[in-house]
Amino acid sequence: xxxxxxxxxxxxxxxxxxxxxxxxxxxxxxxxxxxxxxxxxxxxxxxxxxxxxxxxxxxxxxxxxxxxxxxxxxxxxxxxxxxxxxxxxxxxxxxxxxxxxxxxxxxxxxxxxxxxxxxxxxxxxxxxxxxxxxxxxxxxxxxxxxxxxxxxxxxxxxxxxxxxxxxxxxxxxxxxxxxxxxxxxxxxxxxxxxxxxxxxxxxxxxxxxxxxxxxxxxxxxxxxxxxxxxxxxxxxxxxxxxxxxxxxxxxxxxxxxxxxxxxxxxxxxxxxxxxxxxxxxxxxxxxxxxxxxxxxxxxxxxxxxxxxxxxxxx
Numbered sequence: 184x185x186x187x188x189x190x191x192x193x194x195x196x197x198x199x200x201x202x203x204x205x206x207x208x209x210x211x212x213x214x215x216x217x218x219x220x221x222x223x224x225x226x227x228x229x230x231x232x233x234x235x236x237x238x239x240x241x242x243x244x245x246x247x248x249x250x251x252x253x254x255x256x257x258x259x260x261x262x263x264x265x266x267x268x269x270x271x272x273x274x275x276x277x278x279x280x281x282x283x284x285x286x287x288x289x290x291x292x293x294x295x296x297x298x299x300x301x302x303x304x305x306x307x308x309x310x311x312x313x314x315x316x317x318x319x320x321x322x323x324x325x326x327x328x329x330x331x332x333x334x335x336x337x338x339x340x341x342x343x344x345x346x347x348x349x350x351x352x353x354x355x356x357x358x359x360x361x362x363x364x365x366x367x368x369x370x371x372x373x374x375x376x377x378x379x380x381x382x383x384x385x386x387x388x389x390x391x392x393x394x395x396x397x398x399x400x401x402x403x404x405x406x407x408x409x410x411x412x413x414x415x416x417x418x419x420x421x422x423x424x425x426x427x428x429x430x431x432x433x434x435x436x437x438x439x440x441x442x443x444x445x446x447x448x449x450x451x452x453x454x455x456x457x458x459x460x461x462x463x464x465x466x467x468x469x470x471x472x473x474x475x476x477x478x479x480x481x482x483x484x485x486x487x488x489x490x491x492x493x494x495x496x497x
Contacts, residue, residue: 187461194459202455208484210458212238213273213374213401213466214476217246218256224471228260231473236268237487238480241464244302244341247275254289262296273341274298277306278328282320286328290335300339303328303370307419314351326361329368342366344373344400346387350421355387359394366398373398374466376420377405379428379449381456401466402457406450406475408442410435443475451479458483 214235219225232243245260257274264272274293276286290301305325307315317323322331325342332338342365345358352358362373378384384402391400407413410432417424431449435442454465465483467476 190459190461202452203482203484206458206482206484208486209463210480210483210485211241211464212476212480212485213241213243213464215244215246215466215468216260216471218260219471220256228471231469231471232264232268232270234473234477235469236270238477238485239488240270242271242273242300244273244275244300247277247304247306258289258292258296261293261298265297271300272298273300273302273339275302275304276328276332277304278317278322278325279306279315280318280321282318283322283331284320286322287331287335290332290338294336294338299337300341301332302341302343302374303332303365304343324361324364326364326368329365329370333369340370342370342373344375344387344391345420346375346378346383347421347423350419355390358387359390359396362391363394363396366396371398372401374401375403377403377416377422377468379423379425379453381453381460383423384457384462385460399464401464402462403466403468404450404454404476404479405468405470406446406479407432408439408446408475410442447475447478450475451482454479454483 216228216231219228235243243264245257245264247254247257261272261274264270276289276293278286281289293301303325305315305322305328322328329340329342332340342362344362345352348355349358349361352361365373375384375387388400405413405416410429413424416422428449431445432442435445454462457465467479469476
């Protein structure tokens with residue numbers, strides 16, 4: 184990666200001063216949530232929404248279970264965010280186990296509920312360990328889904344990107360080609376799968392740019408406090424867990440407060456190095472907990488917007 188002069192100056196600053204000293208907060212953020220299953224989980228989710236709203240995120244997304252298993256709960260969560268908060272919600276939507284007509288109907292229902300942003304994903308098979316098979320009358324890929332949603336309404340469309348090869352990709356170039364097709368079909372931006380070393384993102388970003396992808400690529404940041412859960416998540420999406428990260432969490436299974444501190448430190452340092460390389464947009468996988476994402480944003484210089492605080496208080 185070739186750094187511009189401002190990036191070189193920022194890199195020198197990052198090495199020569201305290202990492203988080205006087206950062207201007209010139210970043211944009213977005214947050215991902217998942218639809219809650221229980222009343223207790225719902226309380227946690229809405230407490231997190233309330234905590235993160237004053238940071239004025241560009242959007243907040245709500246996930247969609249494999250095979251559409253959370254379709255109703257996803258819609259209810261997204262609709263409530265649109266109805267009761269100043270946030271701009273983005274609903275995840277996949278191609279799995281649904282016809283084009285069914286998917287188009289879901290998209291129209293979102294539009295009617297005031298939702299203007301969809302995260303369009305191919306999705307994985309509802310049966311773990313089996314390959315995705317398109318519905319006979321459905322969309323065959325995320326690019327097809329993007330094109331179909333463009334015909335339904337004038338949605339803002341985000342798609343996924345894989346800085347480490349997707350489990351079904353034969354090589355890294357396949358992922359770049361897939362991303363380019365989704366952007367060409369009408370996607371506005373991409374959000375990467377989570378990763379743990381900045382060069383993983385920079386290599387992918389540069390390769391995408393060299394292939395003609397000009398749409399923004401947002402790094403997906405996962406602050407991890409449960410390492411066993413991380414192992415399972417990483418295995419499903421081919422994400423590399425660096426040995427140093429495993430060693431950092433070793434021996435902390437029964438020390439949740441220490442795990443939180445380690446998780447925040449690791450994710451904040453990743454974001455700071457991405458910032459030094461010119462990144463100004465970050466997408467946080469919150470796992471419905473606000474504390475770590477809020478702390479990282481604070482360290483990067485973000486402060487609550489007065490207007491957002493006043494609106495919630497009202």
